[in-house]
Amino acid sequence: MKKSTKHFLIYSLLVSFFSFVFLSILSFAGIFTSLENKLYDWRMKSFSKKFAVSDDFCYIGIDQDSINSANREKKWGWPWPRSSYAEIVDF
Structure with missing residues (x-):
């Protein structure tokens, strides 16, 4: 060098x-x-x-009762599958 x-x-x-x-x-x-x-x-x-500004706003509150209810009714364990969020939003 x-x-x-x-x-x-x-x-x-x-x-x-x-x-x-x-x-x-x-x-x-x-x-x-x-x-x-x-x-x-x-x-x-x-x-x-x-x-x-969009008017398309959705607040989804998830608490322990929601998790327990989804587990009983839909057999969704935590963490929920991705398809569950689409179903919740459509509801």
Whole structure:
């Protein structure tokens, strides 16, 4: 290997290592958290305008009584099979 190529490789590795260490320290200190939160807010505000709100919303509450009832009536053990969710939504 040429001397200049070897020096470039060592220099690149050192710069990469110290950059990684520096950015890791900043990340653990929480410096990027506020920046990420602001960028997330901006993305949500920007892209949410492009989609209309859907009225197709369904809340399905599953409690222990539901699990016991499904086990008795349909023989569905927990976790329920995928087909059960379609049947619940159709109901």
